Amino acid sequence: MAVGPVRVAAGACRRVLQRAFSLHKAHSIKDMENTLQLVRNIIPPQTSKKHKGQDGRIGVIGGCQEYTGAPYFAAISALKVGADLSHVFCTREAAPVIKSYSPELIVHPVLDSPGAVHDVEEWLPRLHALVVGPGLGRDDTLLENVKGILEAAKARDIPVVIDADGLWLIARHPALIQGYRKAVLTPNHVEFSRLSEAVLREPGNGSDREAVWRLSQALGNVTVVRKGERDVLSDGEQVLECAQEGSSRRCGGQGDLLSGALGVLVHWALLAGPEKTNGCSPLLLAAVGACSLTRQCSHQAFQKHGRSTTTTDMIAEVGPAFHRLFEA
Numbered sequence: 001m002a003v004g005p006v007r008v009a010a011g012a013c014r015r016v017l018q019r020a021f022s023l024h025k026a027h028s029i030k031d032m033e034n035t036l037q038l039v040r041n042i043i044p045p046q047t048s049k050k051h052k053g054q055d056g057r058i059g060v061i062g063g064c065q066e067y068t069g070a071p072y073f074a075a076i077s078a079l080k081v082g083a084d085l086s087h088v089f090c091t092r093e094a095a096p097v098i099k100s101y102s103p104e105l106i107v108h109p110v111l112d113s114p115g116a117v118h119d120v121e122e123w124l125p126r127l128h129a130l131v132v133g134p135g136l137g138r139d140d141t142l143l144e145n146v147k148g149i150l151e152a153a154k155a156r157d158i159p160v161v162i163d164a165d166g167l168w169l170i171a172r173h174p175a176l177i178q179g180y181r182k183a184v185l186t187p188n189h190v191e192f193s194r195l196s197e198a199v200l201r202e203p204g205n206g207s208d209r210e211a212v213w214r215l216s217q218a219l220g221n222v223t224v225v226r227k228g229e230r231d232v233l234s235d236g237e238q239v240l241e242c243a244q245e246g247s248s249r250r251c252g253g254q255g256d257l258l259s260g261a262l263g264v265l266v267h268w269a270l271l272a273g274p275e276k277t278n279g280c281s282p283l284l285l286a287a288v289g290a291c292s293l294t295r296q297c298s299h300q301a302f303q304k305h306g307r308s309t310t311t312t313d314m315i316a317e318v319g320p321a322f323h324r325l326f327e328a
């Protein structure tokens with residue numbers, strides 16, 4: 001059940017977020033509850049009046065010869081969070097493999113074709129958000145195509161979540177994303193250092209919080225989510241931390257779940273409008289939601305499967321974890 005808007009001013013919103021996601025461990029249950037309440041505000045209500053597609057049409061740009069799991073994890077997570085349609089734009093040979101994982105994904109084998117940018121561009125008017133990078137690989141031709149796709153998405157004001165090899169591309173060409181306020185970058189530890197080196201000419205010096213804030217500022221307030229033992233999030237103004245209990249299991253693919261979930265939440269947060277977000281950055285709220293959800297999935301899956309937990313087990317927890325965090 002979606003809960004009505006919390007009436008707090010921007011300053012109050014900032015205080016709520018800072019208390020709940022502070023550097024110190026002593027989060028009160030009430031502070032965390034207030035923060036999750038803000039995320040709940042952006043979740044669209046489920047009604048019988050909606051048509052297919054209204055709750056989100058998400059596109060994942062990634063999937064190549066080596067990596068077919070990552071784009072699948074991202075795209076299926078978007079659906080499980082609540083998007084209506086999830087597309088994957090991948091290379092020709094990755095497509096049948098990704099299709100075989102799930103009949104629920106719409107898979108376009110276009111990313112290595114000469115007309116890749118045009119082919120994806122044709123779909124852009126029908127997409128609410130793009131998740132760029134899971135399983136993309138680092139082939140120069142593919143990356144060149146993704147540059148064109150990013151430019152086309154920006155021209156249409158489409159929100160983009162950039163992860164994995166998409167971040168490799170951004171580290172080489174930061175101008176691609178500079179100042180684009182509808183972008184969220186989701187680096188892991190190594191990806192963050194690479195970006196910091198490229199943008200700030202330093203390997204992420206200073207405290208975690210300061211380093212994330214500086215990178216976001218340097219990129220013109222692009223939202224940055226640095227994943228790790230605690231996730232650190234900044235839009236160049238506020239810095240938040242998410243310490244939702246996760247697990248000690250570090251199998252591959254958890255970041256892909258996060259980026260796919262974030263694709264939907266970014267769309268919902270922007271759609272909700274300032275009345276629902278109460279002065280908070282919609283992208284930051286979406287990121288808080290995606291980080292909390294991923295970690296809660298990890299926690300629940302680990303309780304059932306322990307050491308053998310895999311990302312597939314976490315994806316099976318998306319529904320129950322979402323309900324527990326945002327609807328209970």
Ligand SMILES: NC(=O)C1=CN([C@@H]2O[C@H](COP(=O)(O)OP(=O)(O)OC[C@H]3O[C@@H](n4cnc5c(N)ncnc54)[C@H](O)[C@@H]3O)[C@@H](O)[C@H]2O)[C@@H](O)CC1
Binds near residue numbers: 068070071191
């Ligand atoms: N099943 C799949 O198809 C998967 C594919 N993946 C894809 O694999 C490609 C490369 O991604 P990588 O994440 O390996 O990126 P990189 O190729 O940049 O490698 C990062 C390296 O850093 C290490 N690392 C990660 N966190 C660290 C930390 N906190 N401290 C020290 N070392 C750390 C990792 O083990 C990895 O070897 C991407 O396209 C990604 O999407 C991954 O998403 C995992 C799952």
Ligand SMILES: Nc1ncnc2c1ncn2[C@@H]1O[C@H](COP(=O)(O)OP(=O)(O)OP(=O)(O)O)[C@@H](O)[C@H]1O
Binds near residue numbers: 229230251294
């Ligand atoms: N040490 C840790 N303790 C708890 N949670 C962690 C830890 N490191 C990462 N996480 C969580 O795991 C999830 C994925 O982060 P991770 O750093 O593994 O991303 P990634 O390397 O991009 O993953 P992927 O394998 O999908 O590429 C995030 O939700 C993050 O909060």
Ligand SMILES: [Mg+2]
Binds near residue numbers: 163164188256
């Ligand atoms: Mg990753």
